[in-house]
Amino acid sequence: MAGTKRLPRAVREQQMLDAAIAEFAESGYSDTSMDAIAARAQISKPMLYLYYGSKDELFSACITRESGRFIDVMSAGFDPTLRQRDQARILVREFLRYVHENAQSWRVIYRVASGSAGFSDVVTKARAEITEMITALIRQGTTVEGASDTDFELTAVALVGAAEAVADRVSEGDVSIDAATDLLLGITWRGLKGVGTEPPA
Numbered sequence: 001m002a003g004t005k006r007l008p009r010a011v012r013e014q015q016m017l018d019a020a021i022a023e024f025a026e027s028g029y030s031d032t033s034m035d036a037i038a039a040r041a042q043i044s045k046p047m048l049y050l051y052y053g054s055k056d057e058l059f060s061a062c063i064t065r066e067s068g069r070f071i072d073v074m075s076a077g078f079d080p081t082l083r084q085r086d087q088a089r090i091l092v093r094e095f096l097r098y099v100h101e102n103a104q105s106w107r108v109i110y111r112v113a114s115g116s117a118g119f120s121d122v123v124t125k126a127r128a129e130i131t132e133m134i135t136a137l138i139r140q141g142t143t144v145e146g147a148s149d150t151d152f153e154l155t156a157v158a159l160v161g162a163a164e165a166v167a168d169r170v171s172e173g174d175v176s177i178d179a180a181t182d183l184l185l186g187i188t189w190r191g192l193k194g195v196g197t198e199p200p201a
Contacts, residue, residue, distance in 0.1 A: 016041050016051055020062050025104035029059060029112050056118065063113045066105040067126040073098045078133050080140050087137050092163065092184045096177045099167040106171045110164060127164075131156045162187055 007015070019041035023032045034055055038045040052058035077094035079087060099106045109126070113119045134156035139149070166184055169175045175183075 012043075013051060016043070016048060016058070017062055017065055020058050021066065021104050021108055024059065024062060024112050025107040029055075029116050034058075059113075059116075060119060060122070063109060063119055063122045066102070066109050067122055069102075069105070070098055070109065071126055071129050074130055074133060078137075080136055084137060084140070089181070089185060091133070091137070092181050093177075095163055096167055096170050096180050096184070099170050100177050103171040103173075106167065110168060110171075127160060131160050134159055159187070 016037070020032075020037045023037050023040055026032075027036070032055070034045055034048055037058070038048045041048065048058075052061060073094055074091065077090045079090070082090070109123055114123050131153070135152045138152045138155055163184055166175070166180050170177060170180050
C-alpha cells in the first residue's frame with residue numbers, strides 16, 4: 001500500500017472501481033466482499049468505505065461508469081450518413097470489439113447487473129440508447145412501403161438481443177470477433193432487408 005496516499009482522489013477512485021469490476025466479474029454481486037475489493041485495490045477497507053459508503057453504492061458507480069463507456073464507444077461509431085450496410089458493420093464491430101477488450105466490464109453489465117433487481121434499470125437505459133441508434137439506422141435505410149416505426153423498433157430490439165447473446169460468447173473467448181461479426185452481420189442484414197415485408201405463407 002506504499003505510496004497510495006500521494007494518488008489524486010480521481011485516480012484512486014478509478015483504481016477502486018477497476019478492482020471492484022474485477023471482483024464483481026469473478027464472483028458476482030452477492031459473493032463479492034468489500035474486503036476483497038480493498039485488498040485488490042491495495043487500500044484499507046476503511047478508505048474504501050470513505051469513498052463509497054456501501055457495496056451497493058460502489059456497484060452502482062461501477063455499472064454507471066462501464067455502461068457510460070460502452071455508450072460512448074457505440075455513439076462514436078454511429079454515423080447515419082453512411083450507407084446502411086457500412087454502418088451496420090461498424091456498429092457490430094465496435095460492439096464486439098468493446099466486449100472483447102472489456103470482458104470483465106461486459107460480464108458485470110450483462111450478467112451481474114442485469115440479474116440484480118436494484119441495478120437493472122441502468123442496464124435497461126444503456127440498452128435503450130443502443131436500440132435507439134439501431135432503430136434510426138433501420139429507419140434511414142429502409143425503403144419498403146408500409147414499414148412503420150413499430151417495425152423499426154421491434155427489429156432493433158431483436159437485433160440488439162442477438163448481439164448481446166453473441167457478445168456474451170465473445171467475452172468468454174468461445175468465438176472470435178471476426179466470426180461473430182460475420183454471423184451478426186448476416187442476421188442484421190437479413191433483418192434490415194425484411195423490415196416491413198410480409199412473412200412467407
